[in-house]
Amino acid sequence: MPTDKTIKSAFESMMFVWGEPLDVKIAASAMDVEKAEAKRCFEELKAEYDEAGRGIRIREVDGKYQLVTAENNHDYIRTICTPVKERRLSQAALEVLAIVAYKQPVTKGEIDSIRGIKSDRVLEGLARKNLVEEKGRSAAVGRPILYGTTENFLASLDLSSLKELPEIDDLEDAITYEEYLDSDGYTQTRLDILDGEE
Numbered sequence: 001m002p003t004d005k006t007i008k009s010a011f012e013s014m015m016f017v018w019g020e021p022l023d024v025k026i027a028a029s030a031m032d033v034e035k036a037e038a039k040r041c042f043e044e045l046k047a048e049y050d051e052a053g054r055g056i057r058i059r060e061v062d063g064k065y066q067l068v069t070a071e072n073n074h075d076y077i078r079t080i081c082t083p084v085k086e087r088r089l090s091q092a093a094l095e096v097l098a099i100v101a102y103k104q105p106v107t108k109g110e111i112d113s114i115r116g117i118k119s120d121r122v123l124e125g126l127a128r129k130n131l132v133e134e135k136g137r138s139a140a141v142g143r144p145i146l147y148g149t150t151e152n153f154l155a156s157l158d159l160s161s162l163k164e165l166p167e168i169d170d171l172e173d174a175i176t177y178e179e180y181l182d183s184d185g186y187t188q189t190r191l192d193i194l195d196g197e198e
Helices: 004-018 026-029 036-054 072-079 092-101 108-115 120-128 151-156 168-174
Strands: 056-061 062-071 083-088 132-139 145-149 175-181 187-193
Touching: 004 036, 004 132, 026 036, 026 062, 036 056, 056 151, 062 072, 062 151, 092 132, 092 145, 092 151, 108 120, 108 145, 108 175, 120 132, 151 187
Parallel strands: none
Antiparallel strands: 056 062, 083 175, 132 145, 175 187
């Protein structure tokens, strides 16, 4: 049985290499430990990073863990990750994103019914920004595709789960997005909830 120090060291390496939020089950299986033991080590490691006040932190996203930069360093990071463009999401995109976030899993037909207009292009745009994704198929006639938000949606808003979403009116009024180039030259999307001031 590996020691806590060995497990935490391995988890740090796994999160660094994995990039995306790392599922506790995958990490536990790799170390041949119980899921509860793995989660305890993740939480202790997260607390250690927070207490140390370093520039790298561990964030939980829907039961998964990921290495991220400290929030108070975002302004400095943005100076070296030159934004491609920054603007508010369109009203149509906000409507669809809010419907998907609060009603998921939801079909395109249900979204269209709520909005009273077709949402094909808007859904495609949100999918390209990695904010919504297909979650499976409905049992209804024709088995339409079910849509839900992505882990990137949660991570971009610095949320651990959908339960932490703000009131829907606040989301519609305040959410913006920024596209920027990462260190590998790929375009990434970052969401932000503003305080109402331009």
